[in-house]
Amino acid sequence: MAFKRMDGFVGSVPQGFIDRNVKICPFCGTDAPHWNIDQKMQMKLEGNLYLFQCERCKGVLASPVPDVTGYNKTALTTTGFLKKMSGKKNGVIYMRIYDAGNNEEYKDKIGTEYTLQEINDIASKKAGNSVQETKYY
Protein backbone atom coordinates (compact mmCIF):
# COMPACT_ATOMS: atom_id res chain seq x y z
CA MET A 1 0.00 0.00 0.00
CA ALA A 2 1.33 3.42 -0.91
CA PHE A 3 1.07 6.58 1.11
CA LYS A 4 -2.10 8.51 0.43
CA ARG A 5 -4.65 10.76 2.04
CA MET A 6 -7.38 8.80 3.76
CA ASP A 7 -10.41 11.01 3.60
CA GLY A 8 -12.97 8.25 3.14
CA PHE A 9 -14.94 6.63 5.95
CA VAL A 10 -12.45 3.84 6.73
CA GLY A 11 -9.47 6.18 6.76
CA SER A 12 -11.10 9.01 8.63
CA VAL A 13 -9.87 7.87 12.06
CA PRO A 14 -6.10 7.98 11.40
CA GLN A 15 -6.41 11.00 9.08
CA GLY A 16 -8.42 12.93 11.66
CA PHE A 17 -6.02 11.85 14.39
CA ILE A 18 -2.87 13.10 12.68
CA ASP A 19 -4.45 16.24 11.22
CA ARG A 20 -5.82 17.24 14.63
CA ASN A 21 -2.86 16.28 16.79
CA VAL A 22 0.22 17.07 14.70
CA LYS A 23 -0.38 20.34 12.88
CA ILE A 24 3.30 21.17 12.39
CA CYS A 25 5.78 18.66 10.96
CA PRO A 26 8.45 17.87 13.62
CA PHE A 27 10.97 17.11 10.86
CA CYS A 28 10.83 20.20 8.65
CA GLY A 29 8.59 22.56 10.63
CA THR A 30 6.02 23.16 7.91
CA ASP A 31 2.58 24.10 9.21
CA ALA A 32 1.00 22.32 6.23
CA PRO A 33 2.39 18.77 6.37
CA HIS A 34 -0.64 17.27 4.54
CA TRP A 35 0.01 13.93 6.23
CA ASN A 36 -0.25 10.90 3.98
CA ILE A 37 -1.03 7.59 5.60
CA ASP A 38 0.09 4.02 5.18
CA GLN A 39 -0.47 0.97 7.34
CA LYS A 40 2.25 -1.50 8.20
CA MET A 41 1.24 -5.01 9.16
CA GLN A 42 3.56 -6.65 11.66
CA MET A 43 3.50 -9.65 13.95
CA LYS A 44 4.29 -7.82 17.16
CA LEU A 45 2.47 -7.36 20.45
CA GLU A 46 1.95 -3.67 19.84
CA GLY A 47 -0.06 -4.51 16.74
CA ASN A 48 0.01 -2.94 13.31
CA LEU A 49 1.42 0.51 12.76
CA TYR A 50 0.00 3.57 11.12
CA LEU A 51 2.67 5.48 9.22
CA PHE A 52 2.26 9.20 8.72
CA GLN A 53 4.34 10.86 6.04
CA CYS A 54 4.88 14.60 5.68
CA GLU A 55 4.12 15.64 2.12
CA ARG A 56 6.89 18.24 2.11
CA CYS A 57 9.95 16.48 3.58
CA LYS A 58 8.86 12.79 3.37
CA GLY A 59 9.66 12.30 7.06
CA VAL A 60 7.56 9.49 8.58
CA LEU A 61 6.09 9.10 12.08
CA ALA A 62 4.71 5.74 13.23
CA SER A 63 2.14 4.94 15.89
CA PRO A 64 0.53 1.62 16.86
CA VAL A 65 -2.97 1.33 15.43
CA PRO A 66 -4.63 0.79 18.86
CA ASP A 67 -3.11 4.08 20.10
CA VAL A 68 -4.61 5.94 17.20
CA THR A 69 -8.01 4.33 17.43
CA GLY A 70 -8.13 4.90 21.19
CA TYR A 71 -8.27 1.36 22.49
CA ASN A 72 -5.49 1.99 24.99
CA LYS A 73 -7.62 4.29 27.09
CA THR A 74 -8.51 1.37 29.31
CA ALA A 75 -6.24 -1.20 30.88
CA LEU A 76 -8.95 -3.80 30.37
CA THR A 77 -8.07 -4.26 26.72
CA THR A 78 -5.12 -6.49 25.92
CA THR A 79 -2.96 -3.80 24.38
CA GLY A 80 -3.74 -1.39 27.21
CA PHE A 81 -2.72 -4.02 29.72
CA LEU A 82 0.51 -4.82 27.89
CA LYS A 83 1.30 -1.14 27.75
CA LYS A 84 0.87 -0.84 31.50
CA MET A 85 3.17 -3.79 32.04
CA SER A 86 5.86 -2.19 29.90
CA GLY A 87 5.81 0.95 32.03
CA LYS A 88 4.03 3.18 29.57
CA LYS A 89 1.10 5.31 30.58
CA ASN A 90 -2.32 4.50 29.26
CA GLY A 91 -3.98 7.36 27.43
CA VAL A 92 -0.62 8.75 26.33
CA ILE A 93 0.10 8.37 22.65
CA TYR A 94 3.60 7.44 21.62
CA MET A 95 4.99 8.11 18.18
CA ARG A 96 8.20 6.84 16.69
CA ILE A 97 10.53 8.36 14.15
CA TYR A 98 10.14 5.83 11.35
CA ASP A 99 11.89 7.53 8.45
CA ALA A 100 13.88 10.75 8.34
CA GLY A 101 12.83 11.62 4.80
CA ASN A 102 14.90 14.52 3.51
CA ASN A 103 16.02 15.51 7.00
CA GLU A 104 19.62 14.35 7.49
CA GLU A 105 19.68 15.47 11.12
CA TYR A 106 16.98 12.96 12.02
CA LYS A 107 18.70 9.91 10.52
CA ASP A 108 20.25 8.90 13.86
CA LYS A 109 16.87 9.31 15.58
CA ILE A 110 15.08 6.63 13.57
CA GLY A 111 13.38 4.27 16.02
CA THR A 112 13.28 6.84 18.82
CA GLU A 113 9.92 7.06 20.56
CA TYR A 114 8.32 10.31 21.68
CA THR A 115 5.02 11.19 23.30
CA LEU A 116 2.61 13.21 21.22
CA GLN A 117 3.39 16.15 23.50
CA GLU A 118 7.12 15.85 22.81
CA ILE A 119 6.49 15.61 19.07
CA ASN A 120 4.56 18.85 19.21
CA ASP A 121 7.29 20.53 21.30
CA ILE A 122 9.90 19.50 18.72
CA ALA A 123 7.61 20.70 15.92
CA SER A 124 7.03 24.14 17.42
CA LYS A 125 10.77 24.62 18.09
CA LYS A 126 11.49 23.48 14.53
CA ALA A 127 8.93 25.92 13.15
CA GLY A 128 10.52 28.73 15.17
CA ASN A 129 14.04 27.80 14.09
CA SER A 130 13.22 27.53 10.41
CA VAL A 131 11.90 31.09 10.46
CA GLN A 132 15.16 32.28 12.02
CA GLU A 133 17.30 30.25 9.62
CA THR A 134 15.72 31.77 6.55
CA LYS A 135 16.82 35.20 7.76
CA TYR A 136 20.46 34.20 7.50
CA TYR A 137 20.34 32.51 4.12
Ligand SMILES: [Zn+2]
Ligand atom coordinates in the same frame (compact mmCIF):
# COMPACT_ATOMS: atom_id res chain seq x y z
ZN1 LIG B 1 7.97 17.69 7.05
